[in-house]
Amino acid sequence: MKLHILGCTAATPRTLANPTAQVLETKRHMFLIDCGEGTQVQLRRQKLRFARINHIFISHLHGDHFFGLIGLISTFMLLGRTEDLHIFGPKGIKEIILLQLKLGNSYTAYKLYFHELESKETEVLFEDDRIKISTIPLAHRIYTNGFLFQEKETEYKLNIPVLEDLKIPVVYYPKLKQGGDIVVDDLIYRNADLTFGPLPQKSYAFCSDTKYYEAIVPIIANCTALYHESTFLEKxxxxxxxxxxxxxxxxxxxxxLANAKQLILGHFSSRYNNTDWFKQEAITIFPAVTIAYDGLTIEF
Structure with a gap:
């Protein structure tokens, strides 16, 4: 997993900081999380390929989290996009976007699928053989969700030199990759002796915007990385x-409480001119803190 911070300021754009938007990149997918103003400019600055974005997740309908969406949808159209685009967000997002397209007489040539959310319980939004994406119900002034991205167990990595030494036929490789033992010429070979085991499953929890809300802890427990809004300092x-x-x-x-491996802070209020203050406060409780900034890339 590779996380690209496109914007992490609260409420309004600043000279060197954009409202919330992120891209989570995996081997197979590129997921856009929130889409504040300036998102497509930031995508270009970070040299991220527009065409790889097929799924967009909008946390809530405050403008600093989705005002860049109609522009991005329109740019996709101008670039000749043909792939379907799936948008997950609160009920009302379909009406907002389609009204803008209607009044601008600029319907897309590609298919737009809206998946409108209303549940206050966690639910699975997307799943394939590599990753599962679920909502994290948050506590904000309006209906808001975070999103949890969880890798599924990966294949076991083969120890090729050992396999070649033992002259194990390649026909047995698929079973080894799935974690199974094998029998070759009446000899039992244990998987642990022939593979390095699967890589640890990684997960990323995106939580913005929300007040302090312990109900999310069981959902995000043991996540590899947690992005959590920190709009204000303790004072x-x-x-x-x-x-x-x-x-x-x-x-x-x-x-x-969630036993996260890493905390990423963002969504800073413009009333503060030094984001280091946020880290100084957070590390008194949790040591592994990263301050988000536009252009930051983190690989898990």
């Missing part, structure tokens, strides 16, 4: 509670 905790946001310390507490 403004009352404002965070009033607006349905979190402080850096609250985000760190969620990471600690």
């Amino acid at each position: 403004d905790a009352a404002l965070a509670a009033k607006t349905g946001h979190s402080t850096a310390k609250e985000a760190a507490k969620i990471a600690q």
Whole structure:
């Protein structure tokens, strides 16, 4: 998994910071998570291929999380896109986008599929043989979801030098890749002696926007990386509670309770001119903290 931060500021664009948007890249997919203003410019700056984006996940219908969507959809059309595009987001997103396309007389030549969300329980949105994507119900001023991206168990990696030494026929390789033992000429070969075992399953939890909400902890437990909004510092905790946001310390507490391996902080209020302050507060509770910034790439 490789995460590209396209934008991580709260509410409005700034000179050197864009509203929320991320790309999670896997071997087979490129998922766009939220789509604030400037997203397609950031995609170009980071040299990410537009054509690989077939699934877009919108957390909620506050503008700083989806105002870039209609522009991206239109650019796809101008680039001659033919692949289907799937958009997952709260109920109402289909009406918003189709009204803009209708009034602009600019319907797409490719198929748009809207998957509108209403459930307040976690649900699976997408699944194939490599990855599962589920919602993380959050607690904000309006209906909001985060998203959990979970790798499925990968194939076992073959120890080719050992296999060749033992002259194991390649016909047995598929069974070994699935973790099975094999019998060759009445001799039993244990899988552990012929493979390196599967790589650890990775998972990424995206949580923005939300107040401090411990109900998400069982859903995101043991995640490889957690992105959690930290709009405010602790001195403004009352404002965070009033607006349905979190402080850096609250985000760190969620990471600690969930036993996350890494915490990525973002969605910073423009009232602060130094994002290092967020890290300084968070590491008093959780040590593995990364501060998001536009252009940051993290490989898990």
